[in-house]
Amino acid sequence: MPAPATTYERIVYKNPSEYHYMKVRLEFQDCGVGLNAAQFKQLLISALKDLFGEVDAALPLDVLTYEEKTLSAILRICSSGLVKLWSSLTLLGSYKGKNCAFRVIQVSPFLLALSGNSRELVLN
Amino acid sequence: MVRFKHRYLLCEVVSDDPRCRLTLEDRVLGTLVRDTIARVHGTFGAAACSIGFAVRYLNAYTGIVLLRCRKEFYRLVWSALPFITYLENKGHRYPCFLNTLHVGGTIRTCQKFLIQYNRRQLLILLQNCTDEGEREAIQKSVTKSCLLEEESAGEELSDSGGEATAEPME
Numbered sequence: 001m002p003a004p005a006t007t008y009e010r011i012v013y014k015n016p017s018e019y020h021y022m023k024v025r026l027e028f029q030d031c032g033v034g035l036n037a038a039q040f041k042q043l044l045i046s047a048l049k050d051l052f053g054e055v056d057a058a059l060p061l062d063v064l065t066y067e068e069k070t071l072s073a074i075l076r077i078c079s080s081g082l083v084k085l086w087s088s089l090t091l092l093g094s095y096k097g098k099n100c101a102f103r104v105i106q107v108s109p110f111l112l113a114l115s116g117n118s119r120e121l122v123l124n
Numbered sequence: 125m126v127r128f129k130h131r132y133l134l135c136e137v138v139s140d141d142p143r144c145r146l147t148l149e150d151r152v153l154g155t156l157v158r159d160t161i162a163r164v165h166g167t168f169g170a171a172a173c174s175i176g177f178a179v180r181y182l183n184a185y186t187g188i189v190l191l192r193c194r195k196e197f198y199r200l201v202w203s204a205l206p207f208i209t210y211l212e213n214k215g216h217r218y219p220c221f222l223n224t225l226h227v228g229g230t231i232r233t234c235q236k237f238l239i240q241y242n243r244r245q246l247l248i249l250l251q252n253c254t255d256e257g258e259r260e261a262i263q264k265s266v267t268k269s270c271l272l273e274e275e276s277a278g279e280e281l282s283d284s285g286g287e288a289t290a291e292p293m294e
Contacts, residue, residue, distance in 0.1 A: 053166030
């Protein structure tokens with residue numbers, strides 16, 4: 001028996017978020033190197049300028065939080081610039097002659113997702 | 125068919141100084157454009173654009189330059205052209221800018237455009253002309269180019285469309 005014809009209506013809600021948020025940490029090969037927030041942002045912009053030039057060094061990049069002790073930060077970048085920022089962070093090798101590397105811990109289009117990380121979940 | 129596709133950018137070097145155009149050389153201009161792309165688009169841009177990059181045609185009298193680049197990256201080259209502000213040759217620096225007239229897929233389309241553009245420029249020059257002798261020279265060039273157009277239906281070398289070398293150097 002043929003099933004009664006049901007009408008379906010599919011609503012596609014395309015709302016790509018404008019910004020992507022990245023949680024990153026800067027690791028130095030030697031200990032004892034400190035940067036303040038302005039120097040950190042300067043480092044990010046110089047990494048972008050190196051790889052992608054002045055046009056992409058002017059991407060609207062924000063450092064939302066920065067901790068000087070752990071050298072970790074939450075960055076906000078517009079979604080079209082995410083790939084460029086991530087690749088320039090990957091290729092950044094040194095700061096003032098000292099070897100360093102960026103570790104990207106988490107990337108998400110929603111800031112709330114960065115507050116909890118299932119890898120750091122502690123189960124009792 | 126599998127081949128490398130290019131885009132040809134037809135540009136005009138505009139400058140206040142009349143000596144600027146005479147010092148145009150293809151190697152100088154090539155290095156200038158490459159350095160500007162490296163500054164504006166970084167290492168990525170410099171590498172991407174310099175593979176198929178070449179200065180194909182250069183006319184020092186009219187300041188017309190034809191640049192070639194790969195089709196995938198022609199927008200990087202095109203967007204870097206407004207950042208060129210001066211031409212440096214033998215220690216002399218001349219302020220100038222590059223005006224892009226046409227983007228074509230082949231040299232032949234750029235040639236066709238250049239011929240029409242030069243004809244229009246001749247007519248504009250005729251209007252703005254002040255000296256009687258210059259006026260006669262330009263009128264002769266205009267009639268010659270019109271006759272040639274009727275004759276061969278546009279199959280001319282772009283160099284004869286540069287009967288705009290009759291263009292008076294002020």
